[in-house]
Amino acid sequence: MATDLLANLNPQQQRAVTTVMGPVLVLAGPGSGKTRVLTHRIAYLISEAGIDPLQILAVTFTNKAAREMRERLVLLLGETIATDLTVGTFHAICARWLRRDIIHLGRERDFVIYDSDDQERLLKRVLRELNLNEKQHPPRAILGAISQAKNELVGPEEFARQTRSYFDEIVARCYARYQSLLRESNALDFDDLLGETVRLFREHPAVLAHYQQRYRFLLVDEYQDTNHVQYLLVRALAERDRNLFVVGDEAQSIYAWRGADIRNILQFERDYPDATVIMLEQNYRSTQAILDAAQALINASPQRKYAKRLWTTNGKGDQVVLYEALNDEDEAQFVVGEILRLIAEGAARPGDCAIMYRTNAQSRLVEEALVQAHLPYQVVGGVRFYERKEVKDVLAYLRLAANPYDSVSLQRVINWPGRGIGDRTVNELIVWARQLGVPLYQALSELAGETADHPFAARPRSALLEFYALIAEFNRLRAVMALGDLIDYILARVEAHAALKREYDAEEADDRWRNVQELRNAALSYANLPVEHQLAAFLEDVALVADVDSLDRNNDVVTCITLHQAKGLEFPYVFLLGIEEGLLPHSRSQTDRDALEEERRLLYVGMTRAQRRLYLCHAAQRALFGRVTSSARSRFLADIPPTLFKLVRRRGYRAVPAPQTPMFSNRAFNQTPPAPRRDSGRSAPLPAPPKAAFFPGQRVYHATFGEGIVVSSRLIEGDEEVTVRFSDRERRLLASFARLESLTDG
């Protein structure tokens, strides 16, 4: 057996597989057989080291990775043993544990899980409640800040204590209300799944001890993409036995913008001084020509701790092609023409080719060219199945059946299909529920009682009561009806099909109804569970392990995909598009050194997807938001020696010079705010002002921004938001926070 498991593994891989005890850090270059190492190690632990599969926990970053790992393990170990292993994403594993133990945190185990769309809806409600404008306070930015706080395990109270800006102050208020609404809704967002688990472990050592005892061998894939909470989680679990095996590659870290903390991998040796560190440098995927170019790119990065020297026995191979296109259309034409040629020569099939780009918007021209050429293709990404509006609407009814306190779902379908409950009535309901201090569903229940003390006119009231009866009915039926029957019943009861036909033209209504039917079909696989568990199991899978739209590699079609999504994949022929300033690096990343380096790694990830031949393309002109703009080739191309390229260009190509002032400079993001200028001595800061202390035209002083003139002022949530024109620009400030001083007499 041992020979089987270790056969065809190189010495480093063997060492990674057979180092059973203690912390192990594997730095795995692209194409170095990382997944192989993970699966063979698990097999080795069980069949050679005699470890009980129940004691092994393997964490992956995506469901797809988890599924693939499990499939390979079934092949290696057989179905029976593989079933005993715990393989999953951080989120799925935490959700499972919380279902069991969240009661210790004083919460219910039948919580729902809010996805980002749910989060956004909830936050918009918060903004409205706090009388904040969505335009001025973008929900996604606020959610980003909340998510960041949660990743650092900073709760609403602590956050409020640490605010340093107007924006922070706004976030603090939103965060507090957002969190209490989550709780009221018996809901957890994705970040809470991780954060609450860490909290559970911290506050209940006995619970932690239980999981430490249960899982004595931990494996974590894509360790460079873990965030701080995930780091804490892993550290807590591994604390007792220290059998922690992590695999990652700093050079492929491309999710820092989402909270991934590259320090987790860089500091592994500090956290575990006795760690075995193994580098996997032999590449089994690409030609040496491709590796040389990729290496040159990544070696030019100033931020490298574990510099790897990738090598391969695959041979030199074709030179990397650098195509300089006249414009984006020419670029798409070239790529498609090249694919056609490769196919005609018998060198490739459509499925061997992948077209990769930085932004989804770039896929359009490529798709048009592929259609014209009659080449079959698939675009990875776009709106996923369970995120489609019609699917989420039906799901909202199911979630309400499981948990009527889910206020996001309630608000979502309170007027879908239309039943005469307009925005006005919904807002009244929200305000009233808040006055009562109860969830929306309970407010409806109060309304159904004898209370005369409510703000609703007769017609909206009866519409609300009807809706309440509907949800109460679904809630009763949940426990006695099989899932499929329940869905059918709900669809019929709310006349969903008719609603879709009313709202969309025939073709689109058909499409959407088909999606609803597909959801209905998905319920079939839960039919073998006990009736009372079917709904909960279904909702859990939908929230966490839904992956219906995933890439299908069995189709022989060209794959169009973003660079981010391409991680972990490989194709014989890879075309990278738009290697230009503004696109790669993206314009949003050009002001920040770390973001810029992440863009470099993104390109590195793309390049290392190629097995046989790599094409890098950039265009001199590109349509951007409907406007033709010229673009300069990416600065990253200058880091690859020109001798490694085979240059191809269309006649008439003229290079666009790089921008005169580099868009990135060390100084650009290091500006200090203007020093306060004062002409007279100033009095002690004023305490938080009473209502409307500021008025337009008033001269004020701020400690950081100096003197300014009040443009406008309005009251929000017991505070005053003052817009002040300072010397550089207008700023919105909160009176209680900003400590504005009045310089106007009187």
Add this chain to the structure above:
DNA sequence: CGGGCTGACATTTTT
């Protein structure tokens, strides 16, 4: 209350 129109606005994405 609901349907249709106009104007601002633009990464990357998993769970």
Add this chain to the structure above:
DNA sequence: TGTCAGCCCG
């Protein structure tokens, strides 16, 4: 260029 939110009118 395309989407989404807000506004106006029936």
